[in-house]
Amino acid sequence: MKKNKFLIVFFMLSQTCFASMQMDEKGMVMNANSxxxxxxxxxxxxxxxxxxxxxxxxxxxxxxxxxxFDQQQWNVKPCAKIDITFINDDQIRHQFMIHGLPGYLYPDGMLHLELYGEGELKASLIVPSLKKTYLVHCELAQHAEKGMKAQLKVGGGDGDLPSIPLISSPIKEDAYFFDWSVLKLGGLVMSATFVLIFFGGRKLLNLYLKD
Ligand SMILES: [Cu+2]
Structure with missing residues (x-):
């Protein structure tokens, strides 16, 4: 009897896990909510x-x-239902992920659409009433850093997120420093060598002429 109960609970849990996920050979949707x-x-x-x-x-x-993405910002009203059509025009994998959503509706606070190559996917979500700016990006390595980053503003949002192309600047700029001290030290050594050769040479010449 105990074993049966365990099996039923396990079955129910597995169903709730899979209920929020759709998957096929083209891509997948996780945590859609219409x-x-x-x-x-x-x-x-x-x-x-x-x-x-x-x-x-x-x-x-x-x-x-x-x-x-073709757009970097979207604005919707509080409590809006968004019917998303996600189209990947590349031959490589891309994702459309929204973060920071309420966890009781969206596990890990996330809606996740993913296409393994060219294709199209549909999914819906309903946003809360809070005025908030949600991060939208592709989480594949370096894709967001290389530009695949956007923001979804609900009710005007609560500011801009960093590093959204053409909207906001990064928190920390990429910096490629040139170490001027190396040049200074090198310059000093080189100048000292010239001075030595010049005066040393003169001294030697004087000695030679004296003889
Ligand atoms: Cu991508």
């Missing part, structure tokens, strides 16, 4: 259709970037 209202929303305020492209060609307008 029905459950956040605790602080009494109804859906608006339905927004959001088509987002991901690809290398969208980074061409950003200096030094390699990957990007």
């Amino acid at each position: 029905d459950n209202l956040p605790k602080d929303c009494s109804e859906i305020s608006e339905v927004v259709n959001l088509t987002v492209h991901a690809g290398q060609k969208y980074a061409a307008k950003f200096n030094g970037k390699m990957f990007a």
